[in-house]
Amino acid sequence: MATTRRQPAKKKNELKVASPAGKHIKYEDEHFVDTQKPVWNYSLFSDEDINNFKNGTLYNGYKKFGSHAIHVLNTDGFYFAVWVPNATRVSVVGNFNGWKKQLHPLYVRLDKSGIWEGFIPNIKKGETYKFFIKGYKGVELMKADPYAQYAELRPATSSISWHSDFNWSDTAWMKKRKKHNALNAPWSVYEVHLGSWMRPVRSDEESFNSYVQLIEHLVPYVKKMGFTHVEMMPVMEFPFDGSWGYQGTGYFAATSRFGTPDEFRQLINAFHQEDIGVILDWVPSHFPYDAHGLFMFDGTHTYEYGDMRKGYHQDWNSYIFNYKRAEVRSFLISSARFWLDEFHIDGIRVDAVNSILRLDYSRKEGEWEPNEFGGNGNLEAIEFVKQFNETVYRDFPDIQTIAEEASDWPKISHPTTQGGLGFGMKWMMGWMHDTLDYFKMDPLMRQFHQDKFSFSIMYYYDENFMLPFSHDEVVHGKSPMLYKMPGDEWQKFANLRLLYTYMFTHPGAKLLFMGNEFAQTAEWNYKSELNWELLEFDCHKLMQECVKDLNFLYQDEPALYKLQFDPRGFEWVNLDHRQESVIAYMRKAQNRKDDMLVVLNMTPVVRHDWKFRVKGKAVWKEIFNSDSKKYWGTGNVFNPSPKIKLVDKKAGIYEINLHLPALGGVIFR
Numbered sequence: 001m002a003t004t005r006r007q008p009a010k011k012k013n014e015l016k017v018a019s020p021a022g023k024h025i026k027y028e029d030e031h032f033v034d035t036q037k038p039v040w041n042y043s044l045f046s047d048e049d050i051n052n053f054k055n056g057t058l059y060n061g062y063k064k065f066g067s068h069a070i071h072v073l074n075t076d077g078f079y080f081a082v083w084v085p086n087a088t089r090v091s092v093v094g095n096f097n098g099w100k101k102q103l104h105p106l107y108v109r110l111d112k113s114g115i116w117e118g119f120i121p122n123i124k125k126g127e128t129y130k131f132f133i134k135g136y137k138g139v140e141l142m143k144a145d146p147y148a149q150y151a152e153l154r155p156a157t158s159s160i161s162w163h164s165d166f167n168w169s170d171t172a173w174m175k176k177r178k179k180h181n182a183l184n185a186p187w188s189v190y191e192v193h194l195g196s197w198m199r200p201v202r203s204d205e206e207s208f209n210s211y212v213q214l215i216e217h218l219v220p221y222v223k224k225m226g227f228t229h230v231e232m233m234p235v236m237e238f239p240f241d242g243s244w245g246y247q248g249t250g251y252f253a254a255t256s257r258f259g260t261p262d263e264f265r266q267l268i269n270a271f272h273q274e275d276i277g278v279i280l281d282w283v284p285s286h287f288p289y290d291a292h293g294l295f296m297f298d299g300t301h302t303y304e305y306g307d308m309r310k311g312y313h314q315d316w317n318s319y320i321f322n323y324k325r326a327e328v329r330s331f332l333i334s335s336a337r338f339w340l341d342e343f344h345i346d347g348i349r350v351d352a353v354n355s356i357l358r359l360d361y362s363r364k365e366g367e368w369e370p371n372e373f374g375g376n377g378n379l380e381a382i383e384f385v386k387q388f389n390e391t392v393y394r395d396f397p398d399i400q401t402i403a404e405e406a407s408d409w410p411k412i413s414h415p416t417t418q419g420g421l422g423f424g425m426k427w428m429m430g431w432m433h434d435t436l437d438y439f440k441m442d443p444l445m446r447q448f449h450q451d452k453f454s455f456s457i458m459y460y461y462d463e464n465f466m467l468p469f470s471h472d473e474v475v476h477g478k479s480p481m482l483y484k485m486p487g488d489e490w491q492k493f494a495n496l497r498l499l500y501t502y503m504f505t506h507p508g509a510k511l512l513f514m515g516n517e518f519a520q521t522a523e524w525n526y527k528s529e530l531n532w533e534l535l536e537f538d539c540h541k542l543m544q545e546c547v548k549d550l551n552f553l554y555q556d557e558p559a560l561y562k563l564q565f566d567p568r569g570f571e572w573v574n575l576d577h578r579q580e581s582v583i584a585y586m587r588k589a590q591n592r593k594d595d596m597l598v599v600l601n602m603t604p605v606v607r608h609d610w611k612f613r614v615k616g617k618a619v620w621k622e623i624f625n626s627d628s629k630k631y632w633g634t635g636n637v638f639n640p641s642p643k644i645k646l647v648d649k650k651a652g653i654y655e656i657n658l659h660l661p662a663l664g665g666v667i668f669r
Contacts, residue, residue, distance in 0.1 A: 042119040050113050057326075083116075090131055126162070127160065135300070142292065144249060151249075187229060191514060214267055226551030239293075284335070323381040323384040402423065426465055432469065474515070507569055515530045569589075596668065639658055
């Protein structure tokens with residue numbers, strides 16, 4: 001039922017759609033002839049949309065592709081569009097037509113875009129569907145919709161027709177989030193795997209808290225603990241629980257494990273009403289080979305590189321997006337914009353950036369081909385990353401993008417105008433590895449490895465760093481954070497409190513994986529839940545209190561965040577006592593009265609009358625002590641009124657006399 005440019009008068013809720021005359025044709029095949037014409041030749045695409053799609057700059061593809069509820073010629077139904085460049089037939093199949101391939105064929109555009117589309121009247125919201133594709137060399141495929149906004153719960157694999165009825169009530173947050181998400185604001189991120197944070201039935205891996213139940217349980221917990229942001233491990237639909245979401249098939253669909261897309265919106269809305277930002281993990285690096293997914297979508301390498309030296313991830317048994325293909329870039333950047341636009345998220349953490357950038361990532365010599373200049377950089381992938389960052393910061397300037405990148409690639413978090421990749425922040429993996437290596441040592445051996453501890457400041461200001469203790473550090477035999485620490489039970493807890501004191505006073509944003517805040521005693525298991533019963537024991541309950549107080553201290557003290565990415569915000573006070581492993585540094589604010597002194601005693605030896613020289617302050621007050629009884633410390637060594645004496649009036653230098661607890665961190669203002 002082809003239409004012309006002249007449209008009938010439309011109702012208030014009727015969507016006006018573009019349908020340039022002569023742009024479409026219905027293919028002729030005796031098996032597809034239907035005298036009732038159940039698919040109408042309608043289009044949501046303008047000529048500009050098609051040009052942008054072909055150029056890799058269609059950034060709102062989620063408004064055009066997929067399935068969309070519209071009202072056409074006094075009829076409700078759903079419009080479908082899918083990119084299948086090497087198909088000879090495409091139809092929509094589902095429960096609504098008995099999965100019959102011949103009943104609802106789509107039309108192919110004549111503009112060589114490879115887009116097949118059509119409007120099917122009377123389809124309702126909530127219908128399951130797939131695309132039947134007769135592709136390259138006649139191969140027949142049943143594929144889920146790449147742009148679907150809802151999908152069946154695994155192991156079922158169909159897409160579901162959907163449109164949102166959600167009304168946001170986070171206006172206050174959206175107006176002020178620019179300040180909350182700024183680089184000179186506190187960033188303390190709680191990393192969460194929604195399925196295993198807490199379960200209604202602990203021993204049942206099929207028992208999930210819904211998005212709505214997480215509003216009741218997770219939101220108040222994150223608020224109470226003082227985290228400023230929550231980061232969710234991938235919630236985009238994925239078939240295999242054991243991938244943790246990092247092998248996704250639905251780049252526009254919130255997983256149905258926990259409810260509907262609008263219920264996920266409700267969860268984000270609830271976080272925003274508590275002034276908590278939401279970050280989503282996003283995986284534009286690779287995808288799995290599930291039959292219903294993107295792999296060999298039209299019988300050819302449609303979304304992935306055809307050359308497996310570039311197109312296959314050996315580590316993850318998955319396939320790499322073809323960043324050279326414009327339509328793939330449009331797909332990926334549309335996915336990122338979708339979550340920012342439709343779900344109001346505050347940040348995107350991009351997974352496995354190193355694997356995107358490097359042609360030789362996890363490949364031996366002879367397993368990869370250099371680029372045209374002889375280097376190991378994937379040139380089109382580098383341009384894609386820049387394009388992604390430029391686009392999302394242009395359209396959503398009050399968010400942040402965060403790179404999970406472990407190499408020495410330069411200028412990850414520098415603007416593209418300065419030769420950088422354009423991310424807002426980068427995970428500081430070097431700091432994480434060096435810090436854990438240092439803290440794992442027998443404390444008496446730390447004197448010989450102080451450089452490992454202090455090295456991070458040598459390169460800290462090269463990037464805008466986030467300090468991560470993530471899920472990757474508490475799986476696969478690496479042990480939970482508590483058991484990385486040396487010594488007996490008391491020393492393990494003291495060491496961990498000391499580590500967190502160091503983390504929260506080191507420059508940069510912070511990230512803790514769930515369970516780290518109360519010292520989980522088991523590695524993370526996605527099939528179970530956190531060991532919440534540990535909170536019955538004081539050592540774990542008071543560790544949780546320690547992290548909570550550090551979170552609020554970080555937010556309350558401008559010296560800890562205002563200059564966290566500025567060299568003016570940090571100064572070593574004393575690194576000279578290697579043998580005793582006592583380290584002191586200043587965190588500095590724009591207003592010097594807010595400066596803070598941090599002293600860390602890395603050995604299980606109490607240090608009385610320890611003297612430091614500091615500049616410009618005649619009065620100091622102890623505001624945090626990791627050895628406090630309120631954190632399961634001894635409470636025996638503290639500084640109610642530190643002794644201060646002037647030693648150089650002209651230079652304004654004072655000597656401060658302190659008592660340092662064993663394996664303790666003390667903070668003064």
